Amino acid sequence: MMRTIAITGFLLSLVLFAVVEWAARREGSRIPSIGDVCAYLMRYEVGPVPVGRIGLLGFWWWVGWHFLAR
């Protein structure tokens, strides 16, 4: 039962990611695409240090290592 809830929940979240991205790409949409959200986050800097950029690139590196290497 709990396993089914987990699988259904994760699948639903993936579908929601796709649906929101689809909605964002419609003409005149008020929803930014995931690329725009990431680009906005990556603009964040503390002084000369691009903290947002380092954080997001580092996070994605960890995701790859977690799923594809470890």
Added chain:
Amino acid sequence: MEQPHDLAVDASRVWDRPIVTVPVLICLSLVGGQLPSFSTAANLYTLGTGSALIWLGLGNRAARRPAPRRLPSGVLWWLLPVALFAVLEAATFLMAAKDEFPTFSRLADPLLEEELLRSAAWMLWLATFWGLVRR
């Protein structure tokens, strides 16, 4: 007009075009798909490709698309999938019930043992990474 420093990159580099980058990403993904989990080769390959992309992403070596200065209020819609995923992942991780209530990575592991799916996952990871580098 002066360009912001993070946008002003010459986009005319030959290697920075889809006709070059797509085949390179496919080749890298096919190689990555052959490397089994928990192997030294997979660790080194992930570290190597990731390091190279971070190096490209932190410098001005690849052309970047302009970033929005503000996000519209519709950005809140992104909280829906993110919150659902985060709550489920936290719950499955904290309960540590293994296969009874598995984490996302525990569900993905058996799928990623298949070479073709593993290569597809590599392609998704590398293509997204490249997309982030270009942002």
